[in-house]
Amino acid sequence: MKKFHIALIALFLAVIILPAAFVFAGEDRTFSDNENRMLQTAPKLTFDSILDGSFQNKITDYISDQFPARDTWTQLGSQVKKLAGFKDIGGAYLGSDGYYMEKITPDKVDETNLNRNIGLVSDFVQACGVKTTMLLVPATGTVMSDKLPAHARMYDAEKLYNTVKSAMPDVSFPDLYAALSEAKTQQQVYYRTDHHWTWYGAHTAYKTLLPDGKYDASPELFSDSFLGTTYSKTLDPAAKCDDVYISPVSDKLKVTADGKEIPLYDMSAAGEKDKYKVFLGGNYGETTITGGCNNGKTLLIIKDSFANSLVPFLTADYENIIMLDLRYYMGSAQQLAAERNVDEILFVCEMSSFANDKNMVKLGF
Amino acid sequence: MVFSSTIFLCVYLPLVLLGYYICPKKGRNLFLLIVSLVFYAWGEPKYVFLMIFSILVNYIFGRLMDKHRENKKRMKLLLVLSVVIDLGLLSVFKYTDFIITNVNAIFGANFDLLNIALPIGISFYTFQAMSYTIDVYRDDVRVQKNLIDFGMYITMFPQLIAGPIVRYADVQDQLADRSVTTADFSEGIMRFVVGLGKKVLLANQMGAVWSDIYALGGDVSALMAWTGAIAYTFQIYFDFSGYSDMAIGLGRMFGFKFPENFRYPYQSVSITDFWRRWHITLSTWFKEYLYIPLGGNRRGLARQALNLLIVWSLTGFWHGAGWNFVMWGLYYFVILFIEKLFLLKALDKLPKFFRHVYALLLIIIGWVIFASDDVSVLLPYLGSMFGANGAIGGMDVYTLLTKAVLLIICCIASTELPKKLFLSAAGAMNEKAAFTLKSVLMIALLALSMILLIGDSYNPFLYFRF
Incomplete structure (x- = not known):
C-alpha cells in the first residue's frame, strides 16, 4: 500500500x-x-x-x-465552461453561427455619465458653431440580436439612440441601427470574432451618413484569417476566421499620425494577430488625412476605433480630415476646430462607449 | 498569499515541503515559523510586526501567569491584561473606522477616518492566541516555554488566514512531537485538492454570478434575486469550507491534525443544527470562552437569553466591521432563541423534507443579510426576493439556464452524497483499487482546478475595446 x-x-x-x-x-x-x-x-x-x-x-x-502553454490552458478553461453550459465567457457571448459578441447588458450603460457627456458634446457643438453629425454605432449584439444566446440581453440600442438624439436637437443623427439591421439581410455587417464592423457594415454607415457620397470603388480582400478581440476573450477552438476587406483609395493621400507620416493601410497587420490594425495601424491622438479629393472641405472627426474603417470612404468627400481620439489627444479640440477652419464635425462612437466615456470632458478644454 | 494561486501552489508549497523534509526534526518548527512569516509578509510586509508583537505579548503573559500560579488575584489580573491587549489590537485594527463612522453619524461629529487596512487573519490569530492564555489561566494546557514553538503555533501558514481556529489545546502535543507517514501525506494531498476544487471550480464561479446580480442594486426580479442569493450561499460555503479543507490537508502534510470546521451545513434540519455544522471551530471558541463563562444556560431563561444575545452579536461583529454582520448575528440570535423556546420541538414532528426547507430558507436569507455590505441594498434585495419587482425579467432566465449545471453540481457537492457514492463503490473493491480510483479522481480534480485557475487569470487589456 x-x-x-x-x-x-x-x-x-x-x-x-x-x-x-x-x-x-x-x-x-x-x-x-x-x-x-x-x-x-x-x-x-x-x-x-x-x-x-x-x-x-x-x-x-x-x-x-x-x-x-498558457493559451492552451485558457482554451481548456473555455471548453470546461462551455461544457458546463456557460453562454458567455470573459465578457463575450457565444452566439449562434460563430458569432462572439461583446456582452454589454443594460446595466452597463452609465446613465449619469451619459447625461454628462450629452451636456459636454452640446456645449462643444455650440462653441464650434458648425454642422455636426453623430454616428452612434450599435454594438454587434444589438443589431445581430437573432444570434444572441437564448434569453441573453444587450443594451437597448434604439432607446439609447432616441435618448441622445432628443437631447441634441441641433445635431443630426443618421439611424445606424435601422440601416445596419436592414443591411445585415444582404451581407455580414459585423465581424463574427471581433467587435468592429466589416467593410460592408462601415460602408452601410457611410451610405447612411452621405447618401450621395462619392466613394464607389469595390472592396479588396486583405486577409481571410482574422480572429479578433471577442474571439480572444473566449479562445474557443471552434471559432471560424473572418475575412477583412479594405477599400481602395487615391494614391495621393497623405496620412499623418501624431506628427508622423503613416500609410492609410498598414499592410504589415496581415502578419499580426489583430488584422483590424490594417486600418491606420491603430489609434492615435490626432490623425490627419489629406488629398483624397479637391473640394477644400475639412471634416473633424471625434472618434473611437469604429471610425478607422469608415474614414477611407470619407476621403472621397472631404479633402482634409482630422481625426481626434480623445483617449490620447491632449490638446484643445475647440481651438483646433477654429484654427483649421473646420467645415463639419462628425462623431463616430459605439453607443455604450459614448455613454461610459470619461474623456469627453476634454471637449471643454 | 492565497492557496488558490499559482505562486502558492507551484512555487511556495513545493519549496516549503522540500525544506521541511530536508530539515532535521529539531529545526522543523523554526523552519515552519520562518516560512509562515514569509507567507504572511508576502502581502502584508508591515503587519508581520503586529503579529510578532501579538505573539510576544501572549507568550510573555503565559509565562507570567504560570509563574504566579499560586496567586489567584495576580493571575486574574494578568489574564485580564492580556485579553485587553489582544482585543484592543483587534479593535484598533479592525473596528476603528467603523466606530468613527458611527460616532460621526450619531453625534453629527466630523472625525476623520484613519483608513486602517485590515491586517489579514487578525481575527483568527487573535482568537488562537487567546485560547492559549485563557487555557493557561485555567490550567487546561501546559505553559509553552519555547518561543519558537509558540510563535509557530500562532503563525502556522495553513490556518493563519482563514482558520480553522485551532485551539492551543488541540495541538500542544503535536507542537512538541509529530510524525508523518506516507499515508498521512497522501491523505493530506487529497484533502487539499478537494478544497482547491471547491474554491476554484465552485466558489469562484458562484461568486461571479452573485457579484453580477448584486451589482444591479437590488431591484431585480424574484427569480434573479433567488438565483443570486443561492449563488452566494454556495460561494461562501465552498469558499470557506474549501479553505478549511486546504488548511487541514496542508496541516496533514506537516504532521498536524487540525479540527474539522464544517459538517455538511446545508443538510441541516434546523438552525440549531446548522450552527453545529457551520464554522465549528468558531462556535466552539465562543462557547468555551464566552458563553459558558457567562453562565451559559445554567442561570435561568432570562440570563440565557442575554448570554445568547451577547454571543451572537459578537459572533456577527467578529465577521466584519459592518452593521450587516451585526444584523446577521442578531438574526441568528432570534431564530436560535425561538428554536430553544419551542420551535425545535415543533419541528421534530414535521417530515424531514420540511425541516430541510425551513432551515435552508432561513440560511439563504441570512446570507443575503451577511453579504449586503451596502445596507441600503438589503431591503430592496429582500423585497425583490419576495416579488417586489415581479417574478421574472431581465437576464434572470439566461443566468439561471447558463448556470444550471453548475448550480446542480453545487447542490450535490454540498451534501454527503459524493462521499457516500464513493464509499459504496469502494466497498466493492479491494483497498488498492479503491485508493487508485480515488487518486485518479483527485489528480483529475487538481488538473481541472489548475485549468480554471490559469484560464481565469486571463486578463485582457481593456484598451482592446476600441
Whole structure:
C-alpha cells in the first residue's frame, strides 16, 4: 500500500512543480497577442521592492503570465465552461453561427455619465458653431440580436439612440441601427470574432451618413484569417476566421499620425494577430488625412476605433480630415476646430462607449 | 498569499515541503515559523510586526501567569491584561473606522477616518492566541516555554488566514512531537485538492454570478434575486469550507491534525443544527470562552437569553466591521432563541423534507443579510426576493439556464452524497483499487482546478475595446 501512497505523492508533486520549473528555466514571452498586453517578465529582486510589496506582486504575475502553454490552458478553461453550459465567457457571448459578441447588458450603460457627456458634446457643438453629425454605432449584439444566446440581453440600442438624439436637437443623427439591421439581410455587417464592423457594415454607415457620397470603388480582400478581440476573450477552438476587406483609395493621400507620416493601410497587420490594425495601424491622438479629393472641405472627426474603417470612404468627400481620439489627444479640440477652419464635425462612437466615456470632458478644454 | 494561486501552489508549497523534509526534526518548527512569516509578509510586509508583537505579548503573559500560579488575584489580573491587549489590537485594527463612522453619524461629529487596512487573519490569530492564555489561566494546557514553538503555533501558514481556529489545546502535543507517514501525506494531498476544487471550480464561479446580480442594486426580479442569493450561499460555503479543507490537508502534510470546521451545513434540519455544522471551530471558541463563562444556560431563561444575545452579536461583529454582520448575528440570535423556546420541538414532528426547507430558507436569507455590505441594498434585495419587482425579467432566465449545471453540481457537492457514492463503490473493491480510483479522481480534480485557475487569470487589456 505504501507504494500507492508514494505514487500519488510523486504525481501530485510533479503536477505542481513542473510548470514552475519550466517558467524559471524557459525563456520569457514578452507580449500576449491574444490579450494584447505586455506580459510580466522575471522581476529583479531588491530590498525595496520586497518592502513595498512590488516584488511579490510581480513574481505572482510572472508565474501566471509565463505559465507554460498558457493559451492552451485558457482554451481548456473555455471548453470546461462551455461544457458546463456557460453562454458567455470573459465578457463575450457565444452566439449562434460563430458569432462572439461583446456582452454589454443594460446595466452597463452609465446613465449619469451619459447625461454628462450629452451636456459636454452640446456645449462643444455650440462653441464650434458648425454642422455636426453623430454616428452612434450599435454594438454587434444589438443589431445581430437573432444570434444572441437564448434569453441573453444587450443594451437597448434604439432607446439609447432616441435618448441622445432628443437631447441634441441641433445635431443630426443618421439611424445606424435601422440601416445596419436592414443591411445585415444582404451581407455580414459585423465581424463574427471581433467587435468592429466589416467593410460592408462601415460602408452601410457611410451610405447612411452621405447618401450621395462619392466613394464607389469595390472592396479588396486583405486577409481571410482574422480572429479578433471577442474571439480572444473566449479562445474557443471552434471559432471560424473572418475575412477583412479594405477599400481602395487615391494614391495621393497623405496620412499623418501624431506628427508622423503613416500609410492609410498598414499592410504589415496581415502578419499580426489583430488584422483590424490594417486600418491606420491603430489609434492615435490626432490623425490627419489629406488629398483624397479637391473640394477644400475639412471634416473633424471625434472618434473611437469604429471610425478607422469608415474614414477611407470619407476621403472621397472631404479633402482634409482630422481625426481626434480623445483617449490620447491632449490638446484643445475647440481651438483646433477654429484654427483649421473646420467645415463639419462628425462623431463616430459605439453607443455604450459614448455613454461610459470619461474623456469627453476634454471637449471643454 | 492565497492557496488558490499559482505562486502558492507551484512555487511556495513545493519549496516549503522540500525544506521541511530536508530539515532535521529539531529545526522543523523554526523552519515552519520562518516560512509562515514569509507567507504572511508576502502581502502584508508591515503587519508581520503586529503579529510578532501579538505573539510576544501572549507568550510573555503565559509565562507570567504560570509563574504566579499560586496567586489567584495576580493571575486574574494578568489574564485580564492580556485579553485587553489582544482585543484592543483587534479593535484598533479592525473596528476603528467603523466606530468613527458611527460616532460621526450619531453625534453629527466630523472625525476623520484613519483608513486602517485590515491586517489579514487578525481575527483568527487573535482568537488562537487567546485560547492559549485563557487555557493557561485555567490550567487546561501546559505553559509553552519555547518561543519558537509558540510563535509557530500562532503563525502556522495553513490556518493563519482563514482558520480553522485551532485551539492551543488541540495541538500542544503535536507542537512538541509529530510524525508523518506516507499515508498521512497522501491523505493530506487529497484533502487539499478537494478544497482547491471547491474554491476554484465552485466558489469562484458562484461568486461571479452573485457579484453580477448584486451589482444591479437590488431591484431585480424574484427569480434573479433567488438565483443570486443561492449563488452566494454556495460561494461562501465552498469558499470557506474549501479553505478549511486546504488548511487541514496542508496541516496533514506537516504532521498536524487540525479540527474539522464544517459538517455538511446545508443538510441541516434546523438552525440549531446548522450552527453545529457551520464554522465549528468558531462556535466552539465562543462557547468555551464566552458563553459558558457567562453562565451559559445554567442561570435561568432570562440570563440565557442575554448570554445568547451577547454571543451572537459578537459572533456577527467578529465577521466584519459592518452593521450587516451585526444584523446577521442578531438574526441568528432570534431564530436560535425561538428554536430553544419551542420551535425545535415543533419541528421534530414535521417530515424531514420540511425541516430541510425551513432551515435552508432561513440560511439563504441570512446570507443575503451577511453579504449586503451596502445596507441600503438589503431591503430592496429582500423585497425583490419576495416579488417586489415581479417574478421574472431581465437576464434572470439566461443566468439561471447558463448556470444550471453548475448550480446542480453545487447542490450535490454540498451534501454527503459524493462521499457516500464513493464509499459504496469502494466497498466493492479491494483497498488498492479503491485508493487508485480515488487518486485518479483527485489528480483529475487538481488538473481541472489548475485549468480554471490559469484560464481565469486571463486578463485582457481593456484598451482592446476600441
